[in-house]
Amino acid sequence: MKLSIILMWNCLLFCSHIISGQQDTIPTKKKISFRDPVDGAFDVSSFLLEHNGVLPIIIPITEPAVGYGAGLAVLYFHKRKKKYKTYVAPDVSGVVGLYTENKTWGAGAFHAHTFGENRVRTLTAVIKPNLKINYYGNNSEILAKNPIGINLDSWLFYQKAQVRIGNSKLYVGGAYTYLNSAVSFEEIPNRPLLNLILERLNTNSIISSIKPIATYDSRNNTFTPTKGIMAEIGLNYSATWLGSDDNFSTMTTDFFWYLPLTDKLHSKYRFQGSFLFGDAPFYAYPFIDLRGIASMRYQNDTTLVTETEWSYNIYNRWWLTAFGGTGKAFSDFNAFGSEDWVYNIGTGFRYRLARQLGVNMGTDFAWGNGKDFAFYIVFGTSW
DSSP states (O other), X not given: OHHHHHHHHHHHHHHHHHHHOOTTOOOOOOOOOSBOTTTOOBOOHHHHHHOOSEEEEEEEEOOTTTOSEEEEEEEEEOOOOSOOSSOOOOOEEEEEEEEETTSOEEEEEEEEEEETTXXXXXXXXXXXXXXXXXXXXXXXXXXXXXXXXXXXXXXXXXXXXXXXXXXXXXXXXXXXXXXXXXEEEOOOTTOHHHHHHHHHHOEEEEEEEEEEEEEEEOOSOSXXXXXXXXXXXXXXXXXXXXXXXXXXXXXXXXXXXXXXXXXXEEEEEEEEEEEEEEXXXXXXXXBOXXXXXXXXXXXXXXXXXXXXXXXXXXXTTEEEEEEEEEEEEESSGGGGGXXXXXXXXXXXXXXXXXXXXXXXEEEEEEEETTTEEEEEEEESOOO
């Protein structure tokens, strides 16, 4: 389930970053310009803050599991009649589509809505992903060297709502996900008997789940944070009484710490865990998510990942980055020592694309396990 929505979700996150804005300032109306009045550098703050109506966005895709591709989103900004003392992000509706070189494609529509003065935020999405990816068998020794191609032709409905507790930095809420997938295995050349077996394994799978979520967010910026903490815990519960084919749940724990050491040197740290309880469809198992590592390459009941990234301001708006991380996918903690570590290293650069919004954009070059290579177009933060 996770990768069948992750590409479309990245598109939605890319769009939501743009529409979120900083919540403690009220932009003043002025002429749109692509030159910053402070330093004269190329800057899109004015365009993003002052734009009304329809906004098209091109979204590069560089996920190694599906190959290179691109997405296109078209957003419609709803004009807000009521004025607030602080900045409230506009309600936005949009459509999005993507296509990659291995013929993975997807299309969807969404609506982001804010009620009151940043008291309640909701996101509704309907997505049609058609995912083609290799399956490595949850650490199977045979499939790890000879992966099988699978196709997930799915329909996804997603609803999320969060409520801010008073004036605190704590948000509580939940999400509902409905995923209906036609699962099929690709034919293997010159293996008719094996293909006959694989054809009989083709099936239809339904996941219907609810996810209570609690989030603490003290980041100084939602785009490219440089200071603060974002911690979240959630329990994704899928059950037959909800309409799912299987009873299982996945607990997720996320911790992100952004720590500036000097004005020019910034560090950040990431710690994430996913814990599966029950029997889930093979495509819904947790997997290691690291730059340079193909999605769903390393799966199991439990995954633990840690990563750090350092950024240094080399000149004006330009930043040089370096990062590295490691993780494990294992069945239980008794088997932790017997599984191999997965790791990545990489470097990249960023340009301060929108000073008023605090948005950086650039490229990362990553190597996974010392041999696999991938590059990523990054808007805002990498995590």
